[in-house]
Amino acid sequence: MSDADDDEFHTFVTGRWPSLLRTAYLLTGSHHDAEDLAQSALARAYVKWEKVRHSDDMAAYVRKIMIHVHADGFRRRAVREWFTARLPETAVADRTAQVEHRGALVDALARLPLRQRSAVVLRYFEDMTPAQIAAAMGTRESTVRSQITRGLAGLREDGVLAALTGRPQEAPEHPSAPVALKGMPR
Structure with a gap:
């Protein structure tokens, strides 16, 4: 040619x-x-x-x-299966809970605002430093840290992190609950 x-x-x-x-x-x-x-x-x-x-x-x-x-x-294609009296496979642990947790986490991440979701995913799933994330997102490092903090708070409020770690979800404070002033008991 x-x-x-x-x-x-x-x-x-x-x-x-x-x-x-x-x-x-x-x-x-x-x-x-x-x-x-x-x-x-x-x-x-x-x-x-x-x-x-x-x-x-x-x-x-x-x-x-x-x-x-x-x-x-x-x-x-030749037949590559052989029939035997016993199964060659070994037992495997049930991973259903992991699949459920992953699905719940993906859903909760989707409910976060885009910048928070991006910062959390890049930090905890891609293992990038805040400086690397800031460069990737075109913003300041302090903004990235605040987006990560807000994103994690959103996931906590969603109850996803509590479900994944097995800890009970913290009940949100009622707006009419008494507020403790600095140095004053409730």
């Missing part, structure tokens, strides 16, 4: 890769197998590039190649 053909193939791959990968995923049901399938189809398309580029619809031609590659692989 000439350099112009290589450039045209590269442009095609760059523009169509997400679509081809999506189609491959729908065919295989696995991200890893989808990448392999898309790459195999593109390798075959590269060999036949003259035919592909002169077709009416290059993307359709490559999808057709992909379907044939997938069918060929499916036909050649």
Whole structure:
């Protein structure tokens, strides 16, 4: 192939890769197998590039190649399951509670204002320092610290942190509750 053909193939791959990968995923049901399938189809398309580029619809031609590659692989696939009297798996702890906690935490984070949510996620899930967060968010470090503090307070008020740690939720003070003045008992 000439350099112009290589450039045209590269442009095609760059523009169509997400679509081809999506189609491959729908065919295989696995991200890893989808990448392999898309790459195999593109390798075959590269060999036949003259035919592909002169077709009416290059993307359709490559999808057709992909379907044939997938069918060929499916036909050649050997059975990799063996039937035995005992199960080889070991018992695994039930992780249902973790899934529930994660879902509750994600929901609570979604209820926080955007800047608070961003600061909390970057600090506690991405393990970034306040200085790194400030640079990423384009703000001052003191603003980041206050956003983190407010975000954590919002999560506490939401009851999520209490549920995740197993501690009872603190009851909010009633607005008419007596206020202790400095140096004065309640």
